Amino acid sequence: MDIAGVREIFNERLIDLDMKSVNKREAIEELTDSLYKEGHIIDCKAFVDDVYLRENEGQTGIGNHIAIPHGKSDAVKITSIAFGRTKNDLAWESPDDEPVHVVILFAVRNVDKTTVHLKLLSQVAMALADDATLDKLLKTNDKTEIIRLLSQEMN
Amino acid sequence: MNIVGVAACTSGIAHTYIAKEKLMKAGKALGHNIHIETQGTIGTENKLTANDISAADVVIIAADIKINGTERFTGKRIVEVPTSVVIKSPKGLINKIQVELGLT
Numbered sequence A: 001m002d003i004a005g006v007r008e009i010f011n012e013r014l015i016d017l018d019m020k021s022v023n024k025r026e027a028i029e030e031l032t033d034s035l036y037k038e039g040h041i042i043d044c045k046a047f048v049d050d051v052y053l054r055e056n057e058g059q060t061g062i063g064n065h066i067a068i069p070h071g072k073s074d075a076v077k078i079t080s081i082a083f084g085r086t087k088n089d090l091a092w093e094s095p096d097d098e099p100v101h102v103v104i105l106f107a108v109r110n111v112d113k114t115t116v117h118l119k120l121l122s123q124v125a126m127a128l129a130d131d132a133t134l135d136k137l138l139k140t141n142d143k144t145e146i147i148r149l150l151s152q153e154m155n
Numbered sequence B: 001m002n003i004v005g006v007a008a009c010t011s012g013i014a015h016t017y018i019a020k021e022k023l024m025k026a027g028k029a030l031g032h033n034i035h036i037e038t039q040g041t042i043g044t045e046n047k048l049t050a051n052d053i054s055a056a057d058v059v060i061i062a063a064d065i066k067i068n069g070t071e072r073f074t075g076k077r078i079v080e081v082p083t084s085v086v087i088k089s090p091k092g093l094i095n096k097i098q099v100e101l102g103l104t
Helices: A024-037 A044-055 A116-127 A131-139 A143-150 B015-029 B050-055 B083-088 B090-100
Strands: A061-063 A070-073 A080-090 A100-109 B002-008 B033-040 B043-045 B058-063 B078-081
Touching: A024 A044, A024 A080, A024 A100, A044 A070, A061 B083, A080 A116, A080 A131, A080 A143, A100 A116, A100 A131, A116 A143, A116 B015, A116 B033, A131 A143, B002 B015, B002 B050, B002 B083, B015 B033, B015 B058, B015 B083, B015 B090, B033 B058, B058 B083, B058 B090, B078 B083, B078 B090, B083 B090
Parallel strands: A070 A100, B002 B033, B002 B058, B058 B078
Antiparallel strands: A080 A100, B033 B043
16 A cells, blocks of 8 residues: 555544543544544544444454554544554553553444545554554654554555 | 465454454464455455365464355364454464464
8 A cells, every 4th residue: 555545544633642641531532533623523422432332342452552443433524544642551451451552543434435445444454463563653753654654665 | 384264353444454464474474374364344355265275274263253154164174263362462373273283
């Protein structure tokens, strides 16, 4: 995937490297708010409710201090992702039981005319299978590098 | 070993693809032949061929939901795990399967 591709669903304004959230719900709400400000979500509460529906079905922590909550929702106008990092230890259900510092929120339209955006999301998910990529996402302060890492250009 | 498998998760958006990619990376790193099909919201991708399945020593089903097409694996050794096991320890899983099947 090229970086232009991932930019269809992601940009620097949807990256916050210093989230203030101290728990899972606040982090999800903080990132939801950034998607709302970009015009990608039309109803924050409805979206957060749908994210929690998915949370109740199984853990979204993927280990290495990273979590990928996601919601498929009528409240989503444009399928996209938001990235947040915090120094705070967020308690989150994860396979390694470690606190979470990076939250990547996937917002998915209930009905998409094409699968292009879903395909992009699946490619971002595949980028997250690489431990070296996860380490860099925890450390880098370069937002463009984060976009590049999630588009697998470095791998 | 020749490994085939299917990955599928509840919403078919993220875990399916992380699990697939982790299995592929781990399998290749450990020197196995591996093919993993994904069944997600966008449908089935990297569909297993009859040849892949026929040559396989084991079928890994990494899924949190019921998958389609299990009849293809009749007569095969099948290992079923949730996607979380693959996401946590893909190499550990493959090594354990190899030992249990006596295919070292």
